[in-house]
Amino acid sequence: MRGKSRFLALTMILLLVMSQLGSALAQDSVTIEWWSVAGNELPQEAQEAIVTAFEAEHPDIQVNLTILPESGYDERMTTTLGAGEGAPDVALFWNANWYAQTLDLTPYLEADPDLSPEDYFENFWINWATWGDKVVGLPLGVGANFVMYNKAVFDEAGVDYPTADWTPEEYIEVAKAVTDTEVRRWGGDRPRGPYRAIWMNYGAFPYSDDSTMVDGYFNSEASIAAYEWLWDLVDSGATPTPADIEILGTEGTGPIDLFLAGRLAMATLNQGHMLIAVDEGVDFGIVPEPGFVDSQRFVNAWSLTASIWSGTENPDEAYEFLSFFAGPEGQRILMEQGTLFPALPAVLDEYENADTDYAQAFFSVLEDTQVAEWTAGHPCWRGAVIRSVQDVWDLINLGEISRDEVTTTINDYIDEAQASLEECTPRLGG
Amino acid sequence: MLSTWRAMNPMARREALEGYTALIPWVIGFLIFTTFPIIMSIYLSFTEWTIIEPPTWIGLANYERMFTRDPLFWQSLKVTLLFVAFSLPLKLVLGLMLALLLNIKVPGMNFFRTVFYLPAVISGVAVALMWMWLLQPDTGVANTLLAAIGIQGPNWFWDRDWALPSVALMSIWKVGGSAIIYLAGLQNIPPHLYEAAKIDGANRWHSFWGITLPLLTPTLFFQLLIELIDSFKVFTEAFVITQGGPLKATYFYLYYFYEEGFRNFNMGYASGLALVLVVIIILITVFLNFTSKRWVYYESD
Numbered sequence: 159m160r161g162k163s164r165f166l167a168l169t170m171i172l173l174l175v176m177s178q179l180g181s182a183l184a185q186d187s188v189t190i191e192w193w194s195v196a197g198n199e200l201p202q203e204a205q206e207a208i209v210t211a212f213e214a215e216h217p218d219i220q221v222n223l224t225i226l227p228e229s230g231y232d233e234r235m236t237t238t239l240g241a242g243e244g245a246p247d248v249a250l251f252w253n254a255n256w257y258a259q260t261l262d263l264t265p266y267l268e269a270d271p272d273l274s275p276e277d278y279f280e281n282f283w284i285n286w287a288t289w290g291d292k293v294v295g296l297p298l299g300v301g302a303n304f305v306m307y308n309k310a311v312f313d314e315a316g317v318d319y320p321t322a323d324w325t326p327e328e329y330i331e332v333a334k335a336v337t338d339t340e341v342r343r344w345g346g347d348r349p350r351g352p353y354r355a356i357w358m359n360y361g362a363f364p365y366s367d368d369s370t371m372v373d374g375y376f377n378s379e380a381s382i383a384a385y386e387w388l389w390d391l392v393d394s395g396a397t398p399t400p401a402d403i404e405i406l407g408t409e410g411t412g413p414i415d416l417f418l419a420g421r422l423a424m425a426t427l428n429q430g431h432m433l434i435a436v437d438e439g440v441d442f443g444i445v446p447e448p449g450f451v452d453s454q455r456f457v458n459a460w461s462l463t464a465s466i467w468s469g470t471e472n473p474d475e476a477y478e479f480l481s482f483f484a485g486p487e488g489q490r491i492l493m494e495q496g497t498l499f500p501a502l503p504a505v506l507d508e509y510e511n512a513d514t515d516y517a518q519a520f521f522s523v524l525e526d527t528q529v530a531e532w533t534a535g536h537p538c539w540r541g542a543v544i545r546s547v548q549d550v551w552d553l554i555n556l557g558e559i560s561r562d563e564v565t566t567t568i569n570d571y572i573d574e575a576q577a578s579l580e581e582c583t584p585r586l587g588g
Numbered sequence: 589m590l591s592t593w594r595a596m597n598p599m600a601r602r603e604a605l606e607g608y609t610a611l612i613p614w615v616i617g618f619l620i621f622t623t624f625p626i627i628m629s630i631y632l633s634f635t636e637w638t639i640i641e642p643p644t645w646i647g648l649a650n651y652e653r654m655f656t657r658d659p660l661f662w663q664s665l666k667v668t669l670l671f672v673a674f675s676l677p678l679k680l681v682l683g684l685m686l687a688l689l690l691n692i693k694v695p696g697m698n699f700f701r702t703v704f705y706l707p708a709v710i711s712g713v714a715v716a717l718m719w720m721w722l723l724q725p726d727t728g729v730a731n732t733l734l735a736a737i738g739i740q741g742p743n744w745f746w747d748r749d750w751a752l753p754s755v756a757l758m759s760i761w762k763v764g765g766s767a768i769i770y771l772a773g774l775q776n777i778p779p780h781l782y783e784a785a786k787i788d789g790a791n792r793w794h795s796f797w798g799i800t801l802p803l804l805t806p807t808l809f810f811q812l813l814i815e816l817i818d819s820f821k822v823f824t825e826a827f828v829i830t831q832g833g834p835l836k837a838t839y840f841y842l843y844y845f846y847e848e849g850f851r852n853f854n855m856g857y858a859s860g861l862a863l864v865l866v867v868i869i870i871l872i873t874v875f876l877n878f879t880s881k882r883w884v885y886y887e888s889d
Contacts, residue, residue, distance in 0.1 A: 233850050240639035255640055255853050400834075401746040405724045541852040545660065552834040556748070574659065581653070585638055586853060 188475045189220040191246035193235070195228040198430050199301060200462065204495035211491065212482045219475045243469070247476040248483075251295055251465035254537055255586065260465040263293040266477045273481050278501050285530045286461035286501075295465030296484035299498025300506075301429050302459035303355065303412075304523045305329075305448075309441040311336055311343070311423040320424070320445045322519070326356055326387045329424075329448040333396035336423040345396035346424035347403060347413055349388065352551055353539065354529055358456035359449035360384040363532060364539055364547065365579055369588025372576040376547060377568045385568060389554050389561050398422065400555050429520060430497035436511070444519035446526065457526035461501055538582035546578040547571050633860035638853040650860040661861070663836050664844035667752065671840065672819040675756040679815050680808070683763040687770030688800075701768070708765030712824035719758045720745065720829050745829050751837040755825045766811050773807030774800070805884040813873060820869055841865055 192209070196202035202225055209221045224246070226234055232253060238245045239259045251260055267274060275283050278297060286297040305320065312319055315336045320328070333345025349356055353364050362381035365372045375381065391397055398406070398413070406416050414431040416422035418438055425431075426447060435442050449455040464484055466476045482488055489500035493509065499520075500506045511517050533539055550567055553559045559567055582588075596604065633650055637643035654661045690701050707715065722729050723744035731741030742750040781799050790798065801808075823842040826832050832839035832847075841861070849858035 236639050236850060236853075255638065258640060399725070399743075399746065401725050401743060404746075405720060405727070545847065548833065549835050552748075556746070556834055558748075577657065582852065582854075585636060 187218055187220060188472050189222055190248060190472060190476055190479050192221050192223050192479065193246040193249040194223065194225055195231050195250065196225045197228060199299065199496055199498040200492070201496050204492050207495065208483055208488045208491050211487060212479055215482070216478060219478060221479055239467075245467045245469060247470040247472055248464060248466055248480050250298075251463050254289065254534055257289045257292070257294045257465075259468050260289075260292075260294040261468045261470065261473055261476075263295070263466070263477070263480075266473075266481075267293060270477075270481060273485050277504070279503060279524060281525070281528055281531070282459070282461050282501050285528050285534055286463045295463040296480055297461035297501040298464050298484050299489060299492055299496070300459065300461050300501045300524055301498055302457050302520070302523050303426050303428050304444050304446055304457070304520065305346075305424055306417060306427045306432065306435065306442050306444055307424045308417065308420060308422075309443055311420055315423070319443055322445050322522075323451050324445065324448045325450055326360070326384075326448045327390075330387070330391050330394050330396065333391070333424060334394050337394075337396040339395075342421060344398050344416075344422050345394075346391075347416075347422060347426055348391060348397050348400070348555070349426065350403075351544075352384070352388075352547070353533075355447040355456045355458045356387070356449070357381070357384045358527075358529055358532065359447070359453070360387070361453065364543060364575070365536075369536055369538060369579060369583045372543070372579055373572050376575055377565070377572060382565050382568060385550065385554060385564050386561060388551075389559075389564055392554060392557060393561070429499055432516060432520060433497055436516075442516065444516045444523075446519075446523050455526050456529050457523050458530075459524060459526075459528045460530065462498070536588050537586040538579055538588050541586060542578040542582040543575050546574040629859045629862060632856050633863050635856040635859075636854075637856040637859075639849075639855050640853070643856060646856070650857045651864075653857070654860060654864065660836075660839070660844055664839050664841045667837070667839050668820060668822070668841040671752060671756060671822055672816065674753065675759045676812075676815055676819050678756065678760055679763055679766065679819075680811060682760055683766035683811065684770050684804075684808075686763055686767040687774055690767060690771055691774045701771070704764035705768055706764065707762045708768075713828055715758070715761070716825055716828035719754075719761075719825075723754055745838075746834060748835045748837045751830055751834060755822065755830070755838055758825055759819070759822070766815065769811060770804070770807055773804050777803045802885050806886055809876070809880050809884045812876060816872060816876075817869055820865060 194200065194205055196205065205223055205225070209223050212221060213219065231250070235245075235249065235251075235253070235256060239256055245259070251257065275287070275293070278287065279300065282297050282300055287293055287295055307320060309319065315338070317332060317335045320332055324332070329346060335345065337343060337345040353362065357363075360380045360383055362378060362384045363375055364381070365375045398416070402416075403413055406413055412427045412431055413422055413425050414427055414434055417425040417427065417431070418435065418440055432442075432444065446455060446457060464480055466473060466480060470476050484501070486500075486502055486505050489502055489505050490508065492498055493500050493505065499509065506512070506521065509517060512521075547568075550564075550571055553567060554564070579588075593601065593604075632643060634645060634647060635643035636646050636649075686704060690697065690704065723731075725731055725741065725743045725746060728741075728744070730744070734741040744754045745751050777800060781803075782795055785795050785799060821842055822840050823846065826838050826840045826843040827846070830838040832843050842865075845858050845861045845865075848854045848861060
């Protein structure tokens with residue numbers, strides 16, 4: 159009987175010690191929630207590899223990676239942040255409206271001996287990591303649009319390759335020269351929306367920088383010139399229709415399939431398409447989107463901003479993970495397995511084909527002024543105003559107005575665009 | 589209520605208690621997931637709310653903007669009403685016609701019923717992408733077939749006049765779902781009525797007008813309400829294929845609601861839009877319910 163009591167008491171003590179030990183261990187190990195999406199730019203395997211490498215270096219921090227469908231990511235993040243609880247410690251904060259709920263990384267970077275803002279491309283840092291004086295996140299990689307041209311098609315047509323200093327008018331001339339209707343080959347594609355690189359190269363912006371005035375901007379000489387250029391391009395017959403692009407373009411990111419098949423001699427594509435063309439053995443060249451000599455040149459470039467939610471209970475551990483993911487180790491893995499190139503120039507130089515002409519042309523484009531420099535600071539453009547002026551774009555693309563009607567058509571939409579701007583700006587700022 | 593309870597014998601009371609207890613989970617779910625969101629939505633429609641920041645009370649400002657100075661509200665309402673007017677009769681008639689065909693007793697009919705029902709269970713996005721390919725102006729199946737008989741097909745989704753009919757055409761593809769419901773209604777009609785009519789010399793047309801259609805009116809009424817609500821909710825086609833274009837020809841009401849809520853971060857206004865749509869659907873439903881007394885025949889009538 160006595161022996162049985164002793165055994166019971168011993169068991170109880172053992173259980174007590176084990177439970178205390180267990181909870182102590184559990185307290186030492188922190189789990190970070192990481193919400194992301196997966197795709198060509200950011201493959202799930204690459205993210206898992208980064209998480210594995212991070213956990214090997216930081217055994218006291220576990221990372222719970224949740225891959226969400228890209229199509230519903232915005233809604234999920236918006237509603238979760240709106241609820242004020244249940245948001246992940248670290249996530250892709252690619253919408254500027256979410257920046258208010260990010261942790262300011264300034265003190266962490268100041269205390270970090272291994273990572274600093276100077277390590278990143280300056281323009282990507284400004285556009286994708288900062289918001290006013292606040293460091294809202296770290297840029298995970300870089301991507302950009304540029305014009306890819308098929309050298310074999312140009313050689314066959316006896317047309318000179320385009321050069322980096324070409325103008326929008328030259329784009330149309332070159333597109334016409336390499337178009338061959340008999341073999342159903344178009345010269346070049348159309349821009350996918352107004353006020354991207356070519357518009358800004360014209361010096362055209364939809365409204366004033368202080369987000370108060372549409373009149374004088376949307377209908378400025380530069381803006382009208384850009385729309386007339388689009389009209390000329392559509393009229394040239396050297397470009398596929400929106401229906402062709404919609405159907406034959408790959409997942410809406412660009413008509414890479416048409417380009418690879420030689421049915422599109424030039425196309426505005428991105429670094430992911432560039433890698434596909436390399437794999438397919440297509441002989442191609444890269445030039446920036448057309449602009450004007452001696453004037454500012456814009457590029458449609460992007461990054462993925464990864465941020466820490468301001469409500470996290472584990473900010474230090476979250477920063478450890480974020481700085482690893484967006485630091486040299488993480489971006490190296492991303493470059494090897496995904497299609498986003500590193501936002502850190504030192505790591506970008508490690509690209510295996512860095513000395514090729516196409517890679518150098520791509521790297522050069524990354525230095526240009528970014529369209530995002532304007533659009534990121536003017537959230538009402540994408541949110542509200544573009545809807546009001548979309549008809550002008552449609553009318554030109556459908557060939558429903560003459561060139562002479564471009565100016566009057568633009569003027570017809572000034573009031574509607576102004577009303578949209580005035581409705582939106584008090585809410586989203588500008 | 590209390591007197592009814594007192595009048596019950598213990599067995600009946602116990603049964604009633606068990607019944608109400610069994611209902612509790614549903615009532616809780618209804619209060620949390622239906623009633624609360626509706627009340628919140630009504631409240632939010634009187635606020636300005638970016639979702640990220642707390643809502644700010646602005647009274648009737650959202651409704652004032654909606655009805656007096658928002659061209660997109662009227663455009664989206666017009667497009668949606670046109671779609672309802674165009675697609676609803678087509679869906680009702682074609683669904684009924686298909687059900688009549690599927691009601692014929694021929695070998696392998698279960699196979700055909702399954703085949704026609706399949707579109708109803710396929711994801712809306714997949715269906716939208718498939719129709720994009722079918723109706724592609726240059727290489728699509730539709731225009732290739734039309735060209736074979738000497739007709740130049742339209743630009744379908746990429747033409748301001750054809751975009752809305754194209755979406756309506758897409759919606760018809762799913763009539764297999766409603767045909768199955770019609771089929772259930774058809775099979776509930778007693779066969780002796782047809783036999784009696786035949787003896788009286790009625791042909792198939794007379795039988796259809798005199799027996800099938802009147803006895804199918806409860807099913808027709810049900811389908812009318814369901815399809816009406818479904819037509820008002822059209823969204824995926826605009827979201828996947830047209831993005832409301834071209835020239836806002838397919839700028840549907842729910843697409844506008846989505847853009848306002850999640851792209852323009854104007855959830856207060858979007859809540860107002862949702863509420864107006866609910867009111868419109870309720871009004872039409874009440875009206876149809878009122879008229880149903882004149883044209884819907886129940887067995888008990």
